[in-house]
Amino acid sequence: MENPLHPFELHTIVPLSLFGLDVSINKAVIMMFVVVGVVTLLLTKARSSGSLIPTKLQSVAELLLEFIRGMIHETMGPDGMRFFPLIATLFLFILFSNLLGLIPGAYTVTSQLVVTGAFALGVYTLSLLVGFKIHGVKFLGILVPSGTPAWLLPLMIPIEIISQLARPVSLSVRLFANMTAGHVILGVLFGLSISGGLLIGWLPFSFTVALYGLEVGIAFIQAYIFTILTCVYMGDAFHLH
Amino acid sequence: MPQFDVHFFSSLIFWEVVSFGILFWVLYKFAFPPILEALETRERKIRDSIEQAEQSRQTAEQRLADYEAKLSGAAQEAEAIVADAKAKAQRLLEENEQRLRTESERIQAETAQEIERERRKALQDIRNEAADLAVTVAEKVLERSLSDDDHRRLAREAVQAVAAGESRK
Numbered sequence: 001m002e003n004p005l006h007p008f009e010l011h012t013i014v015p016l017s018l019f020g021l022d023v024s025i026n027k028a029v030i031m032m033f034v035v036v037g038v039v040t041l042l043l044t045k046a047r048s049s050g051s052l053i054p055t056k057l058q059s060v061a062e063l064l065l066e067f068i069r070g071m072i073h074e075t076m077g078p079d080g081m082r083f084f085p086l087i088a089t090l091f092l093f094i095l096f097s098n099l100l101g102l103i104p105g106a107y108t109v110t111s112q113l114v115v116t117g118a119f120a121l122g123v124y125t126l127s128l129l130v131g132f133k134i135h136g137v138k139f140l141g142i143l144v145p146s147g148t149p150a151w152l153l154p155l156m157i158p159i160e161i162i163s164q165l166a167r168p169v170s171l172s173v174r175l176f177a178n179m180t181a182g183h184v185i186l187g188v189l190f191g192l193s194i195s196g197g198l199l200i201g202w203l204p205f206s207f208t209v210a211l212y213g214l215e216v217g218i219a220f221i222q223a224y225i226f227t228i229l230t231c232v233y234m235g236d237a238f239h240l241h
Numbered sequence: 242m243p244q245f246d247v248h249f250f251s252s253l254i255f256w257e258v259v260s261f262g263i264l265f266w267v268l269y270k271f272a273f274p275p276i277l278e279a280l281e282t283r284e285r286k287i288r289d290s291i292e293q294a295e296q297s298r299q300t301a302e303q304r305l306a307d308y309e310a311k312l313s314g315a316a317q318e319a320e321a322i323v324a325d326a327k328a329k330a331q332r333l334l335e336e337n338e339q340r341l342r343t344e345s346e347r348i349q350a351e352t353a354q355e356i357e358r359e360r361r362k363a364l365q366d367i368r369n370e371a372a373d374l375a376v377t378v379a380e381k382v383l384e385r386s387l388s389d390d391d392h393r394r395l396a397r398e399a400v401q402a403v404a405a406g407e408s409r410k
Contacts, residue, residue: 005242005243008242009246010246024252025252026253028256029256032257032260033260035264036260036264039264040267043268043271043272043273044267044272047272047275047276054279058276062276062279062280065277065280069277084273084277085265085268086265089265089268093264109257112244112249113245114244114249114250115257118254118257119257176244
């Protein structure tokens with residue numbers, strides 16, 4: 001049977017180097033370009049018919065943006081709309097990476113821990129920067145949950161530091177693990193259905209059909225979770241308890 | 242796991258940042274503002290429409306209430322008019338009845354008086370006539386048999402008798 005992790009392997013397609021840094025084009029990079037192209041096409045086409053009565057495409061785009069806007073309003077309040085472009089781009093990038101990765105033969109960009117890690121770290125760093133910019137040194141108060149008795153501080157502060165540091169880790173690992181696991185399971189079941197032959201192979205194959213639907217849902221949910229957690233972290237930086 | 246192949250990290254991160262940056266810039270520049278604006282325009286439009294509809298509804302309700310009030314006022318007025326007319330008619334009827342009754346009573350009383358007067362006059366006439374007649378008849382009967390003295394006496398008596406009868410009445 002084929003190695004189920006085989007689809008995640010990358011191979012340099014166009015070797016490139018920038019100031020000694022290896023920036024070769026591989027399948028994942030091409031998928032990133034595809035994602036950028038698809039999202040750009042979708043949203044600019046939706047925009048071009050920006051009439052009051054929306055077309056179908058416009059409805060989809062507006063639905064997505066409205067959804068993100070609702071998320072920001074819930075977690076950060078109306079002030080958070082300053083970050084709308086960033087958060088919306090993040091959501092759309094992750095969502096379409098997840099979805100397009102489900103096309104057979106395509107590559108799921110978000111199944112690369114470096115990719116999700118870079119996003120998570122970037123977002124988390126930004127939330128810290130925003131926090132320190134708004135609240136100054138007082139932002140360190142985020143390490144002290146409100147209502148903590150003074151004698152508990154020596155215990156609470158290390159715990160809070162750990163929980164803070166866990167944020168980008170959990171954020172990135174959650175997305176990466178979900179995407180990887182889903183594809184691995186799909187790969188395993190496909191392998192089973194092929195090696196099982198007609199006699200028994202239909203059984204794992206029918207599972208893959210059901211799982212595929214589930215994966216589409218997970219693609220949405222994981223993009224949503226990543227984005228809403230981003231909003232929550234930003235919101236924490238905004239509204240220090 | 243192939244994902245931990247460090248060899249590709251640099252290119253992945255580099256292109257991720259680049260493509261994310263491009264996407265961000267493109268969307269920020271060309272896609273988000275018009276779409277968000279369209280959303281807000283629609284929201285505003287819907288809110289306005291709802292407000293307008295609410296206003297129209299309130300106006301309509303106000304008007305309906307006004308009309309109903311007017312209608313019930315008119316109905317009350319009509320009722321009052323009818324009741325008034327009825328009362329007036331009743332009063333007129335009663336007045337007429339009263340007047341007719343008193344009139345008829347008066348006529349009755351006058352008639353009775355007239356009759357009484359006529360009756361008395363007739364009686365008086367009859368009495369006078371009867372006395373004259375009696376005197377005449379008596380004269381005729383007694384013309385030869387009575388002397389002049391007798392005549393005088395009898396006449397006196399007759400006159401007295403008539404007078405007595407007159408006074409008796």
